[in-house]
Amino acid sequence: MWINKPSKRQAEILQFITKFQRKKIYSPSLGEIANNFGVSIPTIHQHISYLRKKNLLSANKGKRRSIQLLSDKEKELVEIPLLGVIAAGQPIETIEVPDETITITKDEISKQGKHYALRVQGNSMIDEGIFDGDIVVIRKQETADNGQTVVAIIDDDQATLKKLYREKNKFRLQPANPTLFPIYRDEVEVRGVVVKIIRNLESQIDKGRPDEKYTRRIDYSWDYRGENTKTYTHGIHTYPAMFIPQVARRLLETYSKEGDTICDIFCGSGTALVESKVLNRNAYGIDLNPLAIFLAKAKTAPINPKKLTREYIALLNRLEKIKNNEIKKPIFKNIDFWFKEKAVIKLAKLKKAIRGIKDKAIRNFLMVAFSETVRYASNTKTGEFKLVRIKGEKLEKHDPDVFGIFRKKAEANIAGGGEFYKEAKRDAWTKIIFGDSSKENGIKENSIDCIITSPPYGDSRTTVAYGQFSRLSAQWIDIFDDPNKASGVDNELLGGRATKTLSHTLSSDYLNDSLDKIAKQDENRAKDVLSFYIGLNDCLKRAYKILKPKKYFCLVIGNRLVK
Numbered sequence: 001m002w003i004n005k006p007s008k009r010q011a012e013i014l015q016f017i018t019k020f021q022r023k024k025i026y027s028p029s030l031g032e033i034a035n036n037f038g039v040s041i042p043t044i045h046q047h048i049s050y051l052r053k054k055n056l057l058s059a060n061k062g063k064r065r066s067i068q069l070l071s072d073k074e075k076e077l078v079e080i081p082l083l084g085v086i087a088a089g090q091p092i093e094t095i096e097v098p099d100e101t102i103t104i105t106k107d108e109i110s111k112q113g114k115h116y117a118l119r120v121q122g123n124s125m126i127d128e129g130i131f132d133g134d135i136v137v138i139r140k141q142e143t144a145d146n147g148q149t150v151v152a153i154i155d156d157d158q159a160t161l162k163k164l165y166r167e168k169n170k171f172r173l174q175p176a177n178p179t180l181f182p183i184y185r186d187e188v189e190v191r192g193v194v195v196k197i198i199r200n201l202e203s204q205i206d207k208g209r210p211d212e213k214y215t216r217r218i219d220y221s222w223d224y225r226g227e228n229t230k231t232y233t234h235g236i237h238t239y240p241a242m243f244i245p246q247v248a249r250r251l252l253e254t255y256s257k258e259g260d261t262i263c264d265i266f267c268g269s270g271t272a273l274v275e276s277k278v279l280n281r282n283a284y285g286i287d288l289n290p291l292a293i294f295l296a297k298a299k300t301a302p303i304n305p306k307k308l309t310r311e312y313i314a315l316l317n318r319l320e321k322i323k324n325n326e327i328k329k330p331i332f333k334n335i336d337f338w339f340k341e342k343a344v345i346k347l348a349k350l351k352k353a354i355r356g357i358k359d360k361a362i363r364n365f366l367m368v369a370f371s372e373t374v375r376y377a378s379n380t381k382t383g384e385f386k387l388v389r390i391k392g393e394k395l396e397k398h399d400p401d402v403f404g405i406f407r408k409k410a411e412a413n414i415a416g417g418g419e420f421y422k423e424a425k426r427d428a429w430t431k432i433i434f435g436d437s438s439k440e441n442g443i444k445e446n447s448i449d450c451i452i453t454s455p456p457y458g459d460s461r462t463t464v465a466y467g468q469f470s471r472l473s474a475q476w477i478d479i480f481d482d483p484n485k486a487s488g489v490d491n492e493l494l495g496g497r498a499t500k501t502l503s504h505t506l507s508s509d510y511l512n513d514s515l516d517k518i519a520k521q522d523e524n525r526a527k528d529v530l531s532f533y534i535g536l537n538d539c540l541k542r543a544y545k546i547l548k549p550k551k552y553f554c555l556v557i558g559n560r561l562v563k
């Protein structure tokens with residue numbers, strides 16, 4: 001049974017609030033609670049959020065003295081069936097039915113309708129605050145509004161937890177995780193909508209896992225679920241493991257000031273650089289993936305939207321007139337494997353029309369929409385960052401509307417570009433360097449006021465393959481002199497080349513323990529991991545050199561698992 005029981009410290013806090021309210025009639029402030037327990041306000045804030053999630057009290061965010069204990073009636077308990085496991089990731093076979101129940105308070109669910117619960121497996125909904133191991137309470141229903149998080153059955157018997165959107169002729173099942181793509185289907189069967197998320201705080205946070213030295217602490221104020229992450233130029237092109245712009249913004253606002261020079265040493269598609277320009281910070285970005293450099297440059301160059309729209313309309317007119325015999329198809333290995341002939345012809349026409357634009361910034365901006373079009377028009381599965389070809393009947397039927405995809409993308413990008421143009425600060429410069437962050441890249445020592453970055457995962461075989469993701473686009477938009485070189489990018493990135501042996505001089509017991517564990521199962525895998533950490537260590541040393549003394553280095557990291 002799963003009960004929202006408070007931890008010892010949380011019970012003490014509840015007791016303190018009860019006594020305080022009885023004595024003074026009003027509720028204590030966070031500071032008063034913190035003082036009483038001799039801990040910091042953020043610690044109390046965290047406990048209060050857990051107690052709210054456990055439905056033991058209510059509190060209005062940002063309002064002083066708003067903590068209220070919930071009455072016993074409000075806490076009346078109900079038991080609902082826990083039907084099994086649901087995938088927040090790749091769909092899995094439909095739900096099993098074991099004999100388990102969970103207990104929650106009555107007011108946590110709506111009065112109408114039947115409810116059931118499922119345990120979540122996977123990380124595709126993390127931006128909605130739904131994590132691996134959480135339990136979601138579902139209200140049974142067969143319809144859902146746009147944007148609701150639903151239990152959906154697709155392909156007859158595959159169940160998945162996603163946000164549902166109705167689009168023109170199909171349904172989009174949208175993961176809430178920037179590293180994953182949506183799933184599109186003509187038919188989706190809705191089995192209910194999520195009404196509540198229950199996190200197993202008892203085991204995950206309060207006590208930590210018994211076999212682990214470290215305790216997991218979650219500060220929910222960094223949870224930006226439901227917020228628009230595609231403002232300005234942030235949404236003009238997908239990229240693996242992009243920053244949540246709100247995270248970059250908050251770090252910039254907290255650890256730097258206007259006029260400062262910041263650096264993102266793994267800038268990827270340039271999220272932190274876009275935010276820097278809007279917040280009036282100068283910015284350097286470094287990346288070793290040529291497509292990332294191309295995207296970051298396009299995203300950070302403010303372009304007058306009127307000029308952009310004019311060029312776009314002229315481009316559409318030119319496009320109509322281009323004849324089949326006027327185009328040059330690109331030549332690279334396996335082009336016929338990844339693209340149908342019809343798509344190649346249309347893409348080649350589009351590319352010719354875009355290349356006719358004289359203004360370089362505008363040309364590159366529209367090339368970004370073209371790059372996205374390339375991926376959607378290819379024979380790859382759109383739900384993956386890796387290159388995986390669609391198969392069988394689906395491949396036979398695959399007939400992408402290349403110009404339609406481009407128009408939709410270009411028009412959305414122009415809107416985002418206009419927003420950025422309005423807000424970008426003209427005095428703030430952005431310099432984007434194609435280079436390896438473990439080496440010297442021309443940035444002066446002691447010249448950076450703040451580093452904000454998120455490092456690669458260094459494990460392209462099982463997780464994020466930046467180079468593989470970028471390959472087809474890079475081959476089409478002539479990023480390399482020889483397009484066949486595009487397939488070598490992942491080898492150049494951190495962790496791209498395994499070390500020869502497992503001996504090293506990095507002084508981390510934790511790393512050594514982890515390497516031992518991995519090597520016992522797969523020595524080559526351990527060499528990949530070691531190569532990543534040696535590279536990362538060099539990047540951090542370099543970063544230390546360019547950063548001014550006593551300034552902040554903000555590293556946003558993911559929880560890495562190596563298979």
Ligand SMILES: C[S@@+](CC[C@H](N)C(=O)[O-])C[C@H]1O[C@@H](n2cnc3c(N)ncnc32)[C@H](O)[C@@H]1O
Pocket residue numbers: 239240241242243265266267268269270271272286287288289292435436437438453454455456457466492493494535
């Ligand atoms: C997590 S991504 C950064 C994403 C970025 N924050 C964004 O919002 O798009 C990490 C980036 O590190 C880059 N990278 C990997 N090894 C590198 C190296 N040695 N030097 C510079 N960049 C590297 C990858 O190409 C990738 O773009």
